[in-house]
Amino acid sequence: MISDGMAEVLRLLQGDDGFDAAAAVAALAAGTLGVSGLTVSLATGGDRAELMWCTDEAAGSFEDLQFTLGEGPGPEAMRSGAMVLVPDLALVRPERWPALSVEAAGLAARAVFSFPMGIGAIRVGVLTLVRRTAGSLTDGQVADAQVLAHALTGRALGSTVPGPDGGALLHAVVHQATGMVSVQLDVSLPQALLRLRAHAYSSGRPLTDVSRDVVARRLRLDLNGNGNGNPSPVSDKD
Amino acid sequence: MAREQQLTQVFVEVADSLIDDFDLIDFLHRLSERCVELLDVAACGVLLADEHDVLQVLAASDENTRLLELFALQHDQGPCVDCYRSGRPRTNIDLTDPNISQAWPQFTPAALQSGFLSTNAIPMRLRGRVIGTLGLFQTRGNTLSEADTALAQALADVATIAILQQRTLAHSETERGQLQYALTSRIVLEQVKGILAERWQVTTDEAFAAFRAYARAHHHQLSHLARMIADGEFDTDQIPRTAPHR
Numbered sequence: 001m002i003s004d005g006m007a008e009v010l011r012l013l014q015g016d017d018g019f020d021a022a023a024a025v026a027a028l029a030a031g032t033l034g035v036s037g038l039t040v041s042l043a044t045g046g047d048r049a050e051l052m053w054c055t056d057e058a059a060g061s062f063e064d065l066q067f068t069l070g071e072g073p074g075p076e077a078m079r080s081g082a083m084v085l086v087p088d089l090a091l092v093r094p095e096r097w098p099a100l101s102v103e104a105a106g107l108a109a110r111a112v113f114s115f116p117m118g119i120g121a122i123r124v125g126v127l128t129l130v131r132r133t134a135g136s137l138t139d140g141q142v143a144d145a146q147v148l149a150h151a152l153t154g155r156a157l158g159s160t161v162p163g164p165d166g167g168a169l170l171h172a173v174v175h176q177a178t179g180m181v182s183v184q185l186d187v188s189l190p191q192a193l194l195r196l197r198a199h200a201y202s203s204g205r206p207l208t209d210v211s212r213d214v215v216a217r218r219l220r221l222d223l224n225g226n227g228n229g230n231p232s233p234v235s236d237k238d
Numbered sequence: 239m240a241r242e243q244q245l246t247q248v249f250v251e252v253a254d255s256l257i258d259d260f261d262l263i264d265f266l267h268r269l270s271e272r273c274v275e276l277l278d279v280a281a282c283g284v285l286l287a288d289e290h291d292v293l294q295v296l297a298a299s300d301e302n303t304r305l306l307e308l309f310a311l312q313h314d315q316g317p318c319v320d321c322y323r324s325g326r327p328r329t330n331i332d333l334t335d336p337n338i339s340q341a342w343p344q345f346t347p348a349a350l351q352s353g354f355l356s357t358n359a360i361p362m363r364l365r366g367r368v369i370g371t372l373g374l375f376q377t378r379g380n381t382l383s384e385a386d387t388a389l390a391q392a393l394a395d396v397a398t399i400a401i402l403q404q405r406t407l408a409h410s411e412t413e414r415g416q417l418q419y420a421l422t423s424r425i426v427l428e429q430v431k432g433i434l435a436e437r438w439q440v441t442t443d444e445a446f447a448a449f450r451a452y453a454r455a456h457h458h459q460l461s462h463l464a465r466m467i468a469d470g471e472f473d474t475d476q477i478p479r480t481a482p483h484r
Contacts, residue, residue, distance in 0.1 A: 080419075081422045116422075150289060180436040183437055
């Protein structure tokens with residue numbers, strides 16, 4: 001169960017139209033999670049990432065450093081798809097992140113926790129929490145951070161296409177269709193999911209229904225007509 | 239095979255998995271198959287709660303998409319949700335009972351349509367917490383005895399232990415991290431089913447059969463091989479298109 005503080009963060013996140021409120025939301029999230037700062041980086045291909053959220057200089061410097069060096073909790077979480085929790089950087093074996101262990105000594109980050117953002121093999125980015133003092137997150141804070149990472153994933157993947165997916169991502173068929181469309185259109189998995197959602201939106205049908213049609217080969221998004229995957233102007237549904 | 243022999247086989251598999259680096263999804267799939275044999279049920283699925291407390295399918299006795307979808311329907315209604323919330327098993331639920339179809343209006347007709355007449359849900363427990371459920375379906379009107387239910391609970395506990403034991407990941411420090419990794423692996427597998435089905439122009443079920451046969455024959459972990467395929471780091475032409483007999 002998520003905390004009231006995180007519920008408020010998610011509510012603000014939903015109402016936020018882009019950039020104006022992001023700094024305030026990020027700061028509130030950091031407070032709720034009991035850390036000094038946090039960053040959100042979006043994957044831009046390979047191990048590279050672009051900073052989207054950054055609450056303060058200490059968190060930003062650490063994020064810069066680990067993505068410049070290509071090692072650390074953030075890059076590792078993004079690569080592996082699993083969270084990487086480091087309650088005390090001073091206790092990490094140097095061979096785990098050799099360059100980082102040298103460079104990070106001068107930074108004000110003592111505990112670092114990275115949560116991957118993504119859906120299966122789709123890697124969207126990483127949420128990294130930084131604290132000046134050593135110590136673990138509580139189980140509730142880990143759960144809160146996971147939920148935040150999940151919400152940020154949806155936002156990063158869906159920002160161009162409005163409309164809720166509901167519980168569509170629970171359905172195996174949506175992930176199967178994503179894989180199929182990526183081959184049909186020769187695009188990446190995240191782009192394939194976007195095209196599926198765009199088609200669902202423009203045809204006014206649930207994502208699961210569209211996905212079932214793709215998997216059953218009743219629909220191909222690479223054919224012209226209404227299956228071209230580009231959202232056509234939405235007709236008046238009244 | 240006698241039940242004792244089947245049980246012995248399960249224990250051998252479990253012991254193996256706890257020693258070696260093993261593939262969780264494949265292990266749970268095999269465990270689901272064993273549940274079907276041992277408990278004399280028609281289908282079995284392992285459902286795990288995600289960070290939103292929503293149940294997701296991790297593995298099933300039969301990988302066909304229809305069965306996976308039936309388990310997926312239990313994210314907000316059905317015996318598995320009740321069992322997850324209460325922490326108590328729900329056994330011998332008659333799907334033809336009008337009260338049941340009223341309580342679970344989407345789940346019940348879908349289950350009946352798949353030929354199932356009764357269902358059971360067994361909690362997967364971890365130190366006082368419930369992390370998921372084992373879902374069982376029967377096509378005949380047969381019931382689970384008390385002894386069957388106890389055995390089902392033992393198998394559910396084995397599934398829990400396996401999930402927490404997975405060593406595929408060097409740095410999974412927390413239980414939550416392990417649970418999340420398991421769920422992510424499942425999604426990667428579905429994405430890869432789609433990639434292979436489209437590349438080979440076969441159904442997703444056929445694609446998965448060929449994929450799994452190849453992974454097992456070459457001692458690849460399903461999850462690891464799936465990730466390599468999704469990342470374009472594995473030439474899928476190496477995989478024979480038709481599954482060798484299992």
